[in-house]
Amino acid sequence: MWRWLMIGSALLLLSGCAGLLRVPGPEPECRGYLRELDRRVAAAGLHDGLGPPPAAYPYLRANRFLNSFEPELHQPELRRAWLDAGQALDQQARLRELAALPESSLHGLERPAGLPGHVLAVEQCAERLRRADRLDADDGPWPQAARALRIADDYRLWQRGVGLYPVTRWFIRAGVGRWQQRVRALFEADVAIVPPGLRYLPVLEPEAEQGRLYFTAAERDALGWPQLADEHWRLLFARFAPVIELDGAADHDRIGAPGLNPDGLPQVDTGLPSVYTYLSAVRFQSQTLVQLNYVWWFPERPEGDGFDLYAGRLDGLTLRLTLDAEATPLLVESMHNCGCYHQHYPLPGLQPKLRSTYAEPPLILPGPGPAETGLHLRLRQTSASHYVTHLTFAPLPDTGQVYQLRDYQELRQLAVSAGGPGSLFGRHGLVPGTERRERWLFWVSGVREPGAMRQAQRHTTAFVGRRHFDDADLLERIYQPVSH
Structure with a gap:
């Protein structure tokens, strides 16, 4: 009898573990959240000509400048800068979309556990999914991401x-x-x-000429992009x-x-x-x-x-x-x-x-x-x-x-x-x-x-x-x- 009780207890324990394994983790929650957000943005007609991110990588967007680095993404430092830039483009777009979405469109949109507020959810989900997808790793699926992010030709x-x-x-x-x-x-x-x-x-901007000095002194990332504060970019625009x-x-x-x-x-x-x-x-x-x-x-x-x-x-x-x-x-x-x-x-x-x-x-x-x-x-x-x-x-x-x-x-x-x-x-x-x-x-x-x-x-x-x-x-x- 004791033997059967032990076997039964073991089966219950294993079934409990299996149940735990089936509980969605933060990555599936985040992926589902971003896709549902994209669906609601599209339903509200808020995707303009720059469009949504690719479904497989909903935390990245690109432009033709970023596309041009595709043959060089085997370089780890350059790849990290490329991913950072693609992630920043998506963040900018999502903040605009969230600001434009009416409250009724956000009703019932569940955020991943532990992420109060949609802005925080967008930011944290991008980080979680990038780690989960292992795009920074040399053997990660970054070639597939680069292909998914290619900008289509505008000629029909x-x-x-x-x-x-x-x-x-x-x-x-x-x-x-x-x-x-x-x-x-x-x-x-x-x-x-x-x-x-x-x-x-x-x-007339008295400090406009300083914009050039900030620009020439700025550090550049692996893509060659200057790391300038918004105020310094503003001065550069004013200069010219x-x-x-x-x-x-x-x-x-x-x-x-x-x-x-x-x-x-x-x-x-x-x-x-x-x-x-x-x-x-x-x-x-x-x-x-x-x-x-x-x-x-x-x-x-x-x-x-x-x-x-x-x-x-x-x-x-x-x-x-x-x-x-x-x-x-x-x-x-x-x-x-x-x-x-x-x-x-x-x-x-x-x-x-x-x-x-x-x-x-x-x-x-x-x-x-x-x-x-x-x-x-x-x-x-x-x-x-x-x-x-x-x-x-x-x-x-x-x-x-x-x-x-x-x-x-x-x-x-x-x-x-x-x-x-x-x-x-x-x-x-x-x-x-x-x-x-x-x-x-x-x-x-x-x-x-x-x-x-x-x-x-x-x-x-x-x-x-x-x-x-x-x-x-x-x-x-x-x-x-x-x-x-």
Whole structure:
């Protein structure tokens, strides 16, 4: 009898252990929590053009710059920095999503045990899952994570197939060539002689020059990214903030702060002149180069004479400066916020290769000269069409309206008049309601909605071949250092 009691007790003990083994640990709880959070964010329509993280690694997101390191991830220090950056991108996105989610969408969303508050749950779950997945280990599944995080190409092959792209691309390329000739004839690397109709100046920041010193002294991680405090980045943006001049003074030539009306369509408050900033990076000559991006918006591009292909709601420009390790600009670029009219203005120290590896040759114009202390980029745009016609480094003018520098991420969390915050950008990174008639001609290029305004990291900048504004090898494919 005692023998049977002992056997029965042992079986009960084993069954208890088995039950303990079946209890979900923190990792499955965290994975389920993040996936459910993503589901609710998607149901609320809060995933814009940058999208959700991959389902297998819901604590990581990427961009084309991070994608470029995939062949080098066997290096442990570089891999750790890569994972840190991907985790930071996801954290930023999730904090925005949590702030935008209405309380009703969070109702019933259970957090893992011991994690009070959704912000803490997001932070701690990322750490737990990264350890559980062993992505830092040399023999971990980081190759699978890198593949899952690849950014998709923004060109649609089916459009090119239906549009007989192998034939039609030659007509498009000829049209691009004619446009480039017209721009070359109109552009001058100097200050316009005729006074502008409108001028916008950055806020004068007495300590802006210190931004360059902080930048050059900063430590860099294994990816080559400077470790700077937010305040120091702000000073660097202030140092290079441009002077914006317009030929006209109509409402459609005034810059402002975008918002969404009750119908979810974009509008611009020109009573709040604003320029939005974000950081990006490019790789060149085995170095990581930081890029300062300045973005501004106009209410519209108005209808011109005749059948206007390019008119429509909202218009805008992105100005980008690529800096070397000493915070000296190497390249200035401008691009309309549709991804159209991408123009290059190289500075001393950089020269174009005889031939780039892009199918559509980039438009390279005379550079604005060296960025000497105390000088700011001074940029001139035409009325209505907002084409860039003059660009140079010059002293700050004495008069003009003052604009505020604002974080580009604000555009992903706008106040909607109908209630609740929402992104300016839709699921594919397009701004709703900004369609242009030119899409009827250029859809054969494979570009989604040609002419529509777009979100950063979703700009295609060529109709022939493939080119993105955020290509990590863009400089490498077009330029070489000036040999001394």
